[in-house]
Amino acid sequence: MLTENTDFDRVFFCNSGAEAIEGALKLCRKYAALKDPEKTQIIAMENSFHGRTYGSLTVTAQPKYQKNFGPMVPDVLYSPYNDFEALASKVTDKTAAILMEVIQGEGGITPADVDFLKKTRALCDEKDIVLVFDEIQSGVGRTGDLYAYMTVGVVPDVITSAKGLAGGVPIGAVLAKEKVAEAFTPGDHGSTFGGNPLACSAGLVVLDELLNNGVLANAKEMGEFLGETLENLKAKHPNTIKEARGLGLMRGIELTCEPKEIINKCIERGLLLVSAGTNVIRFVPPLIVNDNQIAIMADILDDVLTEFETGSCEKESIHQ
Numbered sequence: 001m002l003t004e005n006t007d008f009d010r011v012f013f014c015n016s017g018a019e020a021i022e023g024a025l026k027l028c029r030k031y032a033a034l035k036d037p038e039k040t041q042i043i044a045m046e047n048s049f050h051g052r053t054y055g056s057l058t059v060t061a062q063p064k065y066q067k068n069f070g071p072m073v074p075d076v077l078y079s080p081y082n083d084f085e086a087l088a089s090k091v092t093d094k095t096a097a098i099l100m101e102v103i104q105g106e107g108g109i110t111p112a113d114v115d116f117l118k119k120t121r122a123l124c125d126e127k128d129i130v131l132v133f134d135e136i137q138s139g140v141g142r143t144g145d146l147y148a149y150m151t152v153g154v155v156p157d158v159i160t161s162a163k164g165l166a167g168g169v170p171i172g173a174v175l176a177k178e179k180v181a182e183a184f185t186p187g188d189h190g191s192t193f194g195g196n197p198l199a200c201s202a203g204l205v206v207l208d209e210l211l212n213n214g215v216l217a218n219a220k221e222m223g224e225f226l227g228e229t230l231e232n233l234k235a236k237h238p239n240t241i242k243e244a245r246g247l248g249l250m251r252g253i254e255l256t257c258e259p260k261e262i263i264n265k266c267i268e269r270g271l272l273l274v275s276a277g278t279n280v281i282r283f284v285p286p287l288i289v290n291d292n293q294i295a296i297m298a299d300i301l302d303d304v305l306t307e308f309e310t311g312s313c314e315k316e317s318i319h320q
């Protein structure tokens, strides 16, 4: 079902997002090694998040996650997100793969510029570099399409998927184009529970709900409504909300201050929110969310922001 509904030819199943990243990294290195054993470098983006195992932690270019866990896996370079010139300057004959999120999630809900993605795609084609999109947070309907690469219109060679793919049952997946996938031969990679019938059955139900029972269409419609709602809140609270951004049901508002107090006040009123990156409140509601629920959320947040604006937030931002 995954290959039928995406641009990829083969899938490797595992049990989590971090495992999917490990599988993708190994696949990229083997694909490159078959051409040139020296082609081992992987370029990841600054401020990324890809997981907490050693390979995935190495490509997670945020010091706070790596601190006290070094040394990391060798031959991984970091480049600033959305800066094509910087990325191009790091590419050499040794570059095996470029890895990025289509929207940086943990890093603060930062969407990739489509131009940056297109130029990177062209560079990867020119130099036979594997382009990997980590769709662990952005995939499975989150942006209103099955995967966010579809929303932005740039097709990579490999994507990783996990999180909601089996509706809460542990699963991860690496989806690859045949050209890259064929680098793996039996025994190269594996996992006892990868592709187990329970998780895959749950995954089939999720995909059926998304594609055939209206969940994807709902996510698209509600994603637009959430975007408008957050823009309206920004217009109402211009001193506290610096920017509203994101795609579909993966959105964030960047505040002019620390979000902790606002989040806590919302939680007290029954609205569960979570932060991301620096000063960002993240909105990743269930894909079955309805407009009434989004409106209730906006009312609570509006009240909390109004109350808060007379307090510490504004004062803090003046000092920044």
Ligand SMILES: Cc1ncc(COP(=O)(O)O)c(C=O)c1O
Pocket (backbone or CB within 6 Å): 016, 017, 018, 019, 021, 049, 050, 051, 052, 101, 105, 106, 134, 135, 136, 137, 138, 162, 163
């Ligand atoms: C973009 C991205 N990649 C990888 C991961 C790691 O997934 P897992 O927690 O299933 O290992 C996450 C988890 O938040 C993520 O958001």
